[in-house]
Amino acid sequence: MVKSRPMSPRKPKVKIDIVIPVYNEEGVIEQTHANLREVIDSLPCDFTIYYVDDGSTDATADSLDALAGSDKRIVVLEFSTNFGHQAALTAGLDASRGEFVISMDADGQHPPQMIPEMIHLFEQGYDIVQAQRIDDQSRSFKQATSATFYKLINQISGTQMIPGAADFRGLSRQAVDALKAMPEYHRFLRGMVSWIGYKSIILPYHETKRVAGRTKYNLGKMVRLAMDAIFSFSLVPLYLGLSAGVFFMILAAVQILSVVYLWATHQNELIIPGWTSVLTLMLIGNGIIMILLGFIGVYVGYVFQEVKRRPVYLLKKGKHESG
Numbered sequence: 001m002v003k004s005r006p007m008s009p010r011k012p013k014v015k016i017d018i019v020i021p022v023y024n025e026e027g028v029i030e031q032t033h034a035n036l037r038e039v040i041d042s043l044p045c046d047f048t049i050y051y052v053d054d055g056s057t058d059a060t061a062d063s064l065d066a067l068a069g070s071d072k073r074i075v076v077l078e079f080s081t082n083f084g085h086q087a088a089l090t091a092g093l094d095a096s097r098g099e100f101v102i103s104m105d106a107d108g109q110h111p112p113q114m115i116p117e118m119i120h121l122f123e124q125g126y127d128i129v130q131a132q133r134i135d136d137q138s139r140s141f142k143q144a145t146s147a148t149f150y151k152l153i154n155q156i157s158g159t160q161m162i163p164g165a166a167d168f169r170g171l172s173r174q175a176v177d178a179l180k181a182m183p184e185y186h187r188f189l190r191g192m193v194s195w196i197g198y199k200s201i202i203l204p205y206h207e208t209k210r211v212a213g214r215t216k217y218n219l220g221k222m223v224r225l226a227m228d229a230i231f232s233f234s235l236v237p238l239y240l241g242l243s244a245g246v247f248f249m250i251l252a253a254v255q256i257l258s259v260v261y262l263w264a265t266h267q268n269e270l271i272i273p274g275w276t277s278v279l280t281l282m283l284i285g286n287g288i289i290m291i292l293l294g295f296i297g298v299y300v301g302y303v304f305q306e307v308k309r310r311p312v313y314l315l316k317k318g319k320h321e322s323g
Helices: 029-040 060-070 085-095 114-123 141-156 175-178 188-197 219-233 236-264 273-306
Strands: 014-022 045-053 074-079 100-103 130-135 167-173 200-205 316-318
Touching: 014 029, 014 085, 014 114, 029 045, 029 114, 045 060, 074 085, 074 141, 085 100, 085 188, 085 236, 085 273, 100 114, 100 175, 114 167, 114 200, 114 273, 141 188, 141 316, 167 175, 167 236, 175 188
Parallel strands: 014 045, 014 100, 045 074, 130 200
Antiparallel strands: 074 316, 100 167, 130 167
């Protein structure tokens, strides 16, 4: 009698979470989810999709509820008000439980076709799979300012950030837990992900067109994000003000020494009192002081907001995790 071989246990499916911040994407999120399903339905993984409604004022919440009713893999987290894109990403990461967590935008510009490759790289041992946008030859204003910003932040900070690397990435559970251990209020996740330093790889992609509507990242939000990045990752603004102050102190010392020299060598006729020069130096000096105080004020303001220990976000709907 031939003995049958014992069946080897089936390998459990990898648990993958997808975090998608949503703000006023009524009529867009349905198509985005359909595009996402076309990719993940054929993958041998256990998916959970976290849609984080960042205080939408249109019917986005109703759209998400309808999607959740038709797809049991969806978890909807709804903010009590608009806390911002970085807070929405944070909420999704806090709620996630998967071995690998992918974050992407809801507007369709982050192609879900990249997800299989991200998962493959994670299985190869990478903790951070960072998607990097490849710009076309003709740059938009947003792309041009983004490139300038990354050049600046890489020069003035001790953390090197990847140009074109938006919040389209995959993170291992270890990397997610590391981010959750960083509770700062002003969050610039692109810099935080670079700072944690786990094994990472770049995955280039071509950005696709929005499904519909317009970008929610206006100029004001871009400026605020840039300020969060600069003041969170660099002390160079303080040093700039201090250096300028020292430079003008040296100029003042040179002026004093020149007057003392003329007086000591009995060339008093060359010493011409001038209200203009005095007033100019006073204005310049006061200007430098105000700039320096302004930089200090920004940092003090950031420290003030941190020590209050307010949560990064508040949930109106969904399981609350500490933000």
